[in-house]
Amino acid sequence: MAAFKKKYKNEIVAYSLLAYPLLHWGVFFVIQFFRAFGLSFTDWDIFSEANFVGFSNYTTILFKDEVFRIALINTVLWALAMAVGPLVIGFLVALMVNHISKGSVFFRTLLYWPALISKVVFTSIQERIFSSSPYGLINRLLGLFGVDAVAWFDNPDIALPSLMLWPFLMGFSFPMLFFLAGLKQIPKTFYEAAEVDGAKKSTILFKITLPLMKPIIFLNLILGMTGTFSLTEGFRALAPMQLITKGGPIHATYSVVYKIYTDGFDKYQMGYASAMSFILFAIILIMTIIQFKIQGEQVSYE
Amino acid sequence: MKRSKPTALNICIYTLLIILALLQIFPFYFTIIRSFQPESFFERATELKFLPESWNFENYPEAWRRARLGRGYLNSLFYVSVFTFISAMIAMMVGYVLAKKEFRGKNFVFLMFLSTLMVPYETLLIPNFLMARDLYLTDKLAGLIIPGLVSIMGIFIAKQFMETIPDSIVESSVLDGAGEFQIFYKIIMPMSKPALATYCILTFTDKWNEYIWPLIILNEPSKFPVQLSLLYFVDRHATGDYLATLQQAAIISTLLPVVIIYFIFQKKFVEGISITGLK
Numbered sequence: 001m002a003a004f005k006k007k008y009k010n011e012i013v014a015y016s017l018l019a020y021p022l023l024h025w026g027v028f029f030v031i032q033f034f035r036a037f038g039l040s041f042t043d044w045d046i047f048s049e050a051n052f053v054g055f056s057n058y059t060t061i062l063f064k065d066e067v068f069r070i071a072l073i074n075t076v077l078w079a080l081a082m083a084v085g086p087l088v089i090g091f092l093v094a095l096m097v098n099h100i101s102k103g104s105v106f107f108r109t110l111l112y113w114p115a116l117i118s119k120v121v122f123t124s125i126q127e128r129i130f131s132s133s134p135y136g137l138i139n140r141l142l143g144l145f146g147v148d149a150v151a152w153f154d155n156p157d158i159a160l161p162s163l164m165l166w167p168f169l170m171g172f173s174f175p176m177l178f179f180l181a182g183l184k185q186i187p188k189t190f191y192e193a194a195e196v197d198g199a200k201k202s203t204i205l206f207k208i209t210l211p212l213m214k215p216i217i218f219l220n221l222i223l224g225m226t227g228t229f230s231l232t233e234g235f236r237a238l239a240p241m242q243l244i245t246k247g248g249p250i251h252a253t254y255s256v257v258y259k260i261y262t263d264g265f266d267k268y269q270m271g272y273a274s275a276m277s278f279i280l281f282a283i284i285l286i287m288t289i290i291q292f293k294i295q296g297e298q299v300s301y302e
Numbered sequence: 303m304k305r306s307k308p309t310a311l312n313i314c315i316y317t318l319l320i321i322l323a324l325l326q327i328f329p330f331y332f333t334i335i336r337s338f339q340p341e342s343f344f345e346r347a348t349e350l351k352f353l354p355e356s357w358n359f360e361n362y363p364e365a366w367r368r369a370r371l372g373r374g375y376l377n378s379l380f381y382v383s384v385f386t387f388i389s390a391m392i393a394m395m396v397g398y399v400l401a402k403k404e405f406r407g408k409n410f411v412f413l414m415f416l417s418t419l420m421v422p423y424e425t426l427l428i429p430n431f432l433m434a435r436d437l438y439l440t441d442k443l444a445g446l447i448i449p450g451l452v453s454i455m456g457i458f459i460a461k462q463f464m465e466t467i468p469d470s471i472v473e474s475s476v477l478d479g480a481g482e483f484q485i486f487y488k489i490i491m492p493m494s495k496p497a498l499a500t501y502c503i504l505t506f507t508d509k510w511n512e513y514i515w516p517l518i519i520l521n522e523p524s525k526f527p528v529q530l531s532l533l534y535f536v537d538r539h540a541t542g543d544y545l546a547t548l549q550q551a552a553i554i555s556t557l558l559p560v561v562i563i564y565f566i567f568q569k570k571f572v573e574g575i576s577i578t579g580l581k
Contacts, residue, residue, distance in 0.1 A: 014405040021396050025452045032429035096315045110323045116560050118511030120529045121553050125329045236422055257424045264428050277425040284422050
């Protein structure tokens with residue numbers, strides 16, 4: 001026994017410290033993950049017994065569920081928009097804030113803080129700006145120029161782009177801060193050397209700043225290790241659909257997660273909603289693997 | 303290398319930044335203005351009001367009463383603080399073990415934890431709800447605290463940071479006869495303050511702003527956190543009863559803690575981003 005204790009001394013200490021976290025994680029993550037997977041093959045609705053239905057949930061979702069099809073297209077469009085807008089605008093704003101010598105802390109503070117407000121607040125403000133009535137902020141501005149009120153969220157044809165517009169333009173706060181942190185890490189000597197050589201501003205941007213920022217862009221934004229911002233984030237859009245449009249008008253603004261939410265918690269189709277959760281998981285997983293594969297080389301040179 | 307001359311480029315940049323800042327600020331400005339308007343307030347469609355007609359401070363107590371914001375504040379402050387504290391302790395401890403201990407299976411444990419990040423939170427909404435129901439955690443503040451206590455993000459931040467603490471410091475205190483917990487509390491914790499602060503600030507604001515999970519497991523209004531109290535107005539809106547001025551007052555009220563924390567710790571935020579992302 002003593003010999004055993006001596007041989008495994010490190011393991012005993014380490015695992016006794018890790019015991020509770022591992023147990024907690026096992027109960028609230030691992031078990032739940034497999035439970036959801038199991039549920040996705042049943043027709044469970046909370047009230048009656050669950051029946052095993054094989055892959056029928058999956059085939060129904062993928063081939064027959066018209067609302068899911070709309071929700072999936074909307075989600076892909078949303079994810080693309082949220083990947084491009086906040087990323088590009090965030091990078092440009094970071095370059096600008098980094099460039100100016102006076103007031104850069106002021107602008108950084110001012111431009112970052114909207115990232116801290118809750119989705120509930122963000123969406124109610126968004127709703128007021130784009131309200132379809134003549135009293136919405138933008139409609140009122142248009143009214144000043146004699147333009148008729150636009151039905152933003154109430155017109156099925158433009159509801160989704162309208163819903164995207166504000167987060168697309170204003171979602172740059174978090175990426176901006178990431179990029180700023182990255183820009184600060186590029187040694188000043190690189191720029192000084194380039195300036196001595198008489199390089200143009202655009203040359204410096206494309207030959208020094210962008211190449212050196214690559215690992216930071218890929219590591220932090222695309223892989224999104226902390227989960228706060230990543231390219232797959234847009235696939236999880238829920239709040240604007242849930243709090244502003246309720247997926248309407250006529251399902252025009254459903255997202256996959258909002259569909260999971262309504263099928264699961266409003267209609268209690270737990271099995272069906274679980275299957276949809278795993279389709280979402282598969283999509284995000286595939287996206288992540290592709291990103292790892294494509295960006296693998298660039299990441300390694302940091 | 304000082305670029306303080308007003309070049310054309312600089313003027314463009316300042317103009318753009320000011321426009322962006324105004325775009326960010328104006329919605330909040332209008333929200334504040336509106337929160338002071340009388341309840342009967344009704345603007346003409348082609349008007350933009352930059353100043354309130356009168357200062358109706360009584361909108362604030364009225365909004366608090368209607369949406370039970372006082373209760374919401376207490377609930378939120380309680381559960382967010384408890385969650386932040388306990389999850390931070392767990393994250394620091396696990397981070398310490400993974401960063402500074404040598405044992406078999408270490409990489410496996412870390413990889414397993416990390417793999418959790420691949421699974422979107424939404425995939426687990428349904429089983430987590432069922433779990434909370436099975437454990438009688440619905441309609442309880444404990445239900446908001448317990449499920450997420452092992453924060454992978456926190457573990458990741460703690461581990462990354464603690465790896466920069468030299469092993470020699472830990473080794474020399476072992477030689478001085480310090481016990482496991484002494485090393486953790488007297489040496490590792492004080493040295494990891496930046497990581498701890500980062501995690502706490504990020505988690506506090508995240509939890510303060512969270513609404514999906516509370517919405518799923520809470521039905522009892524006396525247990526609502528502030529975000530659900532705010533939804534009271536959204537629901538009233540849906541039924542056609544639009545309490546616009548009160549809603550604005552409530553929104554402004556709930557921003558306060560996050561704004562205070564941000565402006566006090568805003569340097570820490572920036573440091574935190576570098577710690578979580580770049581090391």
